[in-house]
Amino acid sequence: MRHRLAALLLLGLSLPAGAAAAEGDAPSAAPAPVPPAKAADGKPLPEVRTLRLTLKETLAMALRSNLDLEAASYDPPMAAATLDQASALYDHLFTARVQGGEAKVPVNPAYEGDDGNQASDDFVKTGVAVERLLPWGGRVGISATSDRTLTNSSFAYYNPFWESGLGLNFRQPLLRGFGRDVTESGIRIAEDNRDIAELDYRRTIEEKVRGVEILYWELVRARGILEAREKALEVAEDLAKVNEARLKAGAGTKVDVSQAQAGVAARRVDVMRAGNDLRSLEELLLGEIVPRSPDLPDAANLRFEPADRADEDLPPLPSESLEAAVEDALVRRTDVRLRRVAVDQAEVGVLLAESDALARLDLDAGVSYAGLDRTLGTSWSDSMASREHVSWNVGLVLEIPIGNRAARAALERAVLNRSRLESLVRAEESSAAVRVRNTRRDLESAREQIDAAALSTALAVEQLEAERQRLRNDKSTTFEVLQLESDLTDARLEELRVLTEYRNAVARYDHERGLILQARGIEPPKGAAK
Numbered sequence: 001m002r003h004r005l006a007a008l009l010l011l012g013l014s015l016p017a018g019a020a021a022a023e024g025d026a027p028s029a030a031p032a033p034v035p036p037a038k039a040a041d042g043k044p045l046p047e048v049r050t051l052r053l054t055l056k057e058t059l060a061m062a063l064r065s066n067l068d069l070e071a072a073s074y075d076p077p078m079a080a081a082t083l084d085q086a087s088a089l090y091d092h093l094f095t096a097r098v099q100g101g102e103a104k105v106p107v108n109p110a111y112e113g114d115d116g117n118q119a120s121d122d123f124v125k126t127g128v129a130v131e132r133l134l135p136w137g138g139r140v141g142i143s144a145t146s147d148r149t150l151t152n153s154s155f156a157y158y159n160p161f162w163e164s165g166l167g168l169n170f171r172q173p174l175l176r177g178f179g180r181d182v183t184e185s186g187i188r189i190a191e192d193n194r195d196i197a198e199l200d201y202r203r204t205i206e207e208k209v210r211g212v213e214i215l216y217w218e219l220v221r222a223r224g225i226l227e228a229r230e231k232a233l234e235v236a237e238d239l240a241k242v243n244e245a246r247l248k249a250g251a252g253t254k255v256d257v258s259q260a261q262a263g264v265a266a267r268r269v270d271v272m273r274a275g276n277d278l279r280s281l282e283e284l285l286l287g288e289i290v291p292r293s294p295d296l297p298d299a300a301n302l303r304f305e306p307a308d309r310a311d312e313d314l315p316p317l318p319s320e321s322l323e324a325a326v327e328d329a330l331v332r333r334t335d336v337r338l339r340r341v342a343v344d345q346a347e348v349g350v351l352l353a354e355s356d357a358l359a360r361l362d363l364d365a366g367v368s369y370a371g372l373d374r375t376l377g378t379s380w381s382d383s384m385a386s387r388e389h390v391s392w393n394v395g396l397v398l399e400i401p402i403g404n405r406a407a408r409a410a411l412e413r414a415v416l417n418r419s420r421l422e423s424l425v426r427a428e429e430s431s432a433a434v435r436v437r438n439t440r441r442d443l444e445s446a447r448e449q450i451d452a453a454a455l456s457t458a459l460a461v462e463q464l465e466a467e468r469q470r471l472r473n474d475k476s477t478t479f480e481v482l483q484l485e486s487d488l489t490d491a492r493l494e495e496l497r498v499l500t501e502y503r504n505a506v507a508r509y510d511h512e513r514g515l516i517l518q519a520r521g522i523e524p525p526k527g528a529a530k
Helices: 002-014 019-024 055-065 067-072 075-090 185-249 254-289 297-301 322-332 334-356 376-384 405-472 478-513
Strands: 049-053 093-106 118-133 139-151 161-173 302-306 360-373 390-399
Touching: 049 055, 055 067, 055 185, 055 254, 067 185, 075 118, 075 185, 139 376, 161 376, 185 254, 185 302, 185 334, 185 478, 254 302, 322 334, 322 405, 322 478, 334 405, 360 376, 405 478
Parallel strands: 049 302
Antiparallel strands: 093 118, 118 139, 139 161, 161 360, 360 390
16 A cells, blocks of 8 residues: 555656646547637737847847936937037127117207207118137127218218228236136036036946846746746645545545645745736836837737846856956946046136136227218228228226135135045045945855855755655655755755846946946947947
């Protein structure tokens, strides 16, 4: 009897669920077609489609379709447009004016009964001017005017007459506002803002790649856990059948059957939890690569299946030294580069504050020529061409704020802000070095755990096979076999965990070094910093 029960137990443990029944069934008619599933209201459920993608395909799909990246992609061109706007400070400014009217003013009569008691002028005034900013902060402009006047004055030799003018004006700061660095400070700030936008965009891409990759491998692990839980459930169900058979044969007890049924119930709960965890991770990953919106109703019926295995094509350990990795990270990391750009902006702030703290001393100079004649042409060609009517001026304008406390306080604040940002750069560099070292150590530790976990799994397989042989020889019990089967499941789950952790450690290490895009052959999109 014991040998028969042992054989029955081995048969239950070795065959998959339903295999014994399938072997005994002779092939008959073709199976009836399964009708499509229907919802509670009787309508057919939408078809569920499965995306089976490799990690490389998943990352490419995320970079194309992720809504966060789409929103972030607008920042660099907006910053570039702002830079173009700031670079226009040297553009010439052209102005033109046309004005016409009549001026009537009372005059003192020359004698009693004189009717000429008012002077009347009909005039048309025109003019053009061109002005531009100079690199050292000054402004230069040239202007031309032509005015026509018709008067009732008897003293006017030409009536109507034309007055023409040509002038050149120049104004240059000598203290406050002097220098090309001050003049082009807006361009420099706009360039820094463009760099910030491009670095922020790249950082968003890097974080998205790291997050999607880690999520991908966590999904691989979740599928492995579900498969392991389903296999454990099959073993528990087979064991329950064996115990029920033993009870019917008079060799078992109701306690054995109850324990086996309790094991089945517990493992069903494990399967449901693992399935729910898997579905949640699928939703998270699909949300990163497929926009989920009412405009895309089919997206709600998608499933995701990773095509890569955690134990295949493991990336090797990094070959560079730790110190070389740290130095490379301090050059490439976007967070460190952002801090340095902020320091450059603070330098511009100090430069402007130093300029504003100076007294204002401006040089003003100008020269103009005037002409007057009966016609417009002769007022230019004859009268002005003679250069007899010339005016010029040159002078200085000095402005000194008494006390100048506001400017000095602003300068002090700008210097302190620069020092603060320089401290933040050093802090960011220190933190980056620590994170690179820690992720490198985690990476190496995870790689060592893979070998240990693989050895543990191999030993668990050997122990289970040995215990099964003992059971065949009627020297073991079902409880001991089931316990070793559970140990093997735990060993496989642990091996899957360390494999996933190694994959994630690789992603984190490459991200901390600032090489996560290059290491995966991803070319930064247009607008992202190189």
